[in-house]
Amino acid sequence: MKVSFCIPTYNRVKFIEDLLESINNQSSHSLIVEVCISDNASTDGTEESINIWRDRFNFPILYQRHNENIGPDRNYLSAVNMGTGDYCWIFGSDDILTKNSLALMEDKLAAGSDIYLCDRRELDISMTKISNPHRRWLNGGSRLFSFSNEADLIEYFSKCNSVGGLFSYLSSIIVKRNKWSDVIFDESYIGTAYAHVYILLRIINNMNSTLQYISLPLVDCRGDNDTFESNGKARRIKIDFIGYLKLREDFYNNDTKIYISFGRVLTKERPWFYTSLA
Incomplete structure (x- = not known):
C-alpha cells in the first residue's frame, strides 16, 4: 500500500522540516511513502531546501514550484494531483504526524474505505504547549459510515461537531486517489478556500462510498498560524460563511432535509454567528 503525503505550501520552510521529520520517524509499518510538495512560489528558501x-530523509520527495502564486485552492489541487499512491493524505505544511500514526493507518487502510477522517491535537506555534489534547470532529467513537441514501448523509451530518467533520481541516483527510480523480471539478470553487471540500462532498454524495472516522488525534496542529486569519478572525469567519453556504446551496438546495442537516453543522461551529441558518 502506497500513501502520498500531499503538502501545499507557501513560505513555510521553517515548519516543513518538522513535518518531514515526523514522517521519517514513523515506525512499525510497511507502507510505501512518498511526499509531494506543491510550492505556491515561496520566497523563503523552500526550493533551496x-x-x-x-x-536527509528515507522517502522520495516530489517537488513542484509554481512560477507565481496560484492561490490556495489551485495549490491544494496541485498537491493531490502530484500523488501516485493508493491514498493521498492531504497535509498542511505546518502540522506534523503524531507518533505511530502510520502504523495505525496501515491497519485502517486495509479496509479500503474511500475517505478516512482523523482527529487532531492542538498545540501552540512552537509545538510545546498543548491547548487541546483531542479535538473530535464527530460525536461518538471511531466508526464506518456507508453512504447509500439521504438518511445516511443526514446521519453523518448530525454527528459532526464542527466544519472539521465537513473536511475543513486539511491534515485530517486521507482519500483514495482514484475516487478523488474521478470527480469533475467545479471551477467556481476556486477562490473559496474549500475546493477540496467540493471534491470530498462529491465523493460521499455518489451514494456508493464509505468514510471511516478515526476518533484518535493522528495529527498535531500548529496553532496561532492560520493563513486565513492573517487579516483577522472576522476574515476567517467570512471565508467559512461564504464557502460552506455555497456548498450547501450547490449540493442540497433541492433536498430540504439534507439542507437543514448540513446547515446545523455550521451553527455548531459558530452558534452566535449562524443562528439563522438552521
Whole structure:
C-alpha cells in the first residue's frame, strides 16, 4: 500500500522540516511513502531546501514550484494531483504526524474505505504547549459510515461537531486517489478556500462510498498560524460563511432535509454567528 503525503505550501520552510521529520520517524509499518510538495512560489528558501531534505530523509520527495502564486485552492489541487499512491493524505505544511500514526493507518487502510477522517491535537506555534489534547470532529467513537441514501448523509451530518467533520481541516483527510480523480471539478470553487471540500462532498454524495472516522488525534496542529486569519478572525469567519453556504446551496438546495442537516453543522461551529441558518 502506497500513501502520498500531499503538502501545499507557501513560505513555510521553517515548519516543513518538522513535518518531514515526523514522517521519517514513523515506525512499525510497511507502507510505501512518498511526499509531494506543491510550492505556491515561496520566497523563503523552500526550493533551496528540497535537495537537503532529499538527502536527509528515507522517502522520495516530489517537488513542484509554481512560477507565481496560484492561490490556495489551485495549490491544494496541485498537491493531490502530484500523488501516485493508493491514498493521498492531504497535509498542511505546518502540522506534523503524531507518533505511530502510520502504523495505525496501515491497519485502517486495509479496509479500503474511500475517505478516512482523523482527529487532531492542538498545540501552540512552537509545538510545546498543548491547548487541546483531542479535538473530535464527530460525536461518538471511531466508526464506518456507508453512504447509500439521504438518511445516511443526514446521519453523518448530525454527528459532526464542527466544519472539521465537513473536511475543513486539511491534515485530517486521507482519500483514495482514484475516487478523488474521478470527480469533475467545479471551477467556481476556486477562490473559496474549500475546493477540496467540493471534491470530498462529491465523493460521499455518489451514494456508493464509505468514510471511516478515526476518533484518535493522528495529527498535531500548529496553532496561532492560520493563513486565513492573517487579516483577522472576522476574515476567517467570512471565508467559512461564504464557502460552506455555497456548498450547501450547490449540493442540497433541492433536498430540504439534507439542507437543514448540513446547515446545523455550521451553527455548531459558530452558534452566535449562524443562528439563522438552521
